[in-house]
Each structure stands twice: as structure tokens, then as C-alpha cells.
Amino acid sequence: MPSTRKLADELNASGHPASAAKVADLLGGRGSVCRPTPKTTESRQHADRDAQFSCLHSQAADHHNSGDPVIGVDTKRKELLGDSRTAAANGDRSLA
Numbered sequence: 001m002p003s004t005r006k007l008a009d010e011l012n013a014s015g016h017p018a019s020a021a022k023v024a025d026l027l028g029g030r031g032s033v034c035r036p037t038p039k040t041t042e043s044r045q046h047a048d049r050d051a052q053f054s055c056l057h058s059q060a061a062d063h064h065n066s067g068d069p070v071i072g073v074d075t076k077r078k079e080l081l082g083d084s085r086t087a088a089a090n091g092d093r094s095l096a
Helices: 004-013 020-029 049-065 084-089
Strands: none
Touching: 004 020
16 A cells, blocks of 8 residues: 555645545544555675675684684674664654
């Protein structure tokens, strides 16, 4: 189902003035609910992911075996924990 904003835009284009809030009220009164697209919990894996980690592991092992210190640094992109849409909808802007 399209968003209430899109439905309101289509109604307005057809000559029926309506706001997104009014569309939501009317749909809610009929028991209809606009649901957001579910948040995916995992992103697509890179095709060469195993090869990348194998290369890194080999280099780390070589340095470790020669007595050099080896450190690990996590450089993943920042991801929000939990369902940020729910938190933002409840007024918690610290996660949004």
C-alpha cells in the first residue's frame, strides 16, 4: 500500500483536496494501516569477503610470527541498533 502522503498527492492531483493526515484518519477508521518497509538486519555480503579476510589473516600471522605487534581495527560503517523508526516515532531522537 502506498504511503498516506502519496495517496494524498494522487487525490489532490485528481481534484479531491486531502492531506496526508486526513487520509491516515480515513484509512484508520476503516481498519487499514500503512506499514513501513521492514528494516533489513543484514546487508549484502561483498563477493570477495572471504578472500579479503584470508589475505588480512595471512599478513597478520606473518607479522605476529616475526614478533611484530598486531592490532585489529573495526572500520564498519555506523549502524543504528534496534528499530530506529520505532524510537523516532516515540519521540526518541537520540537514535534517529
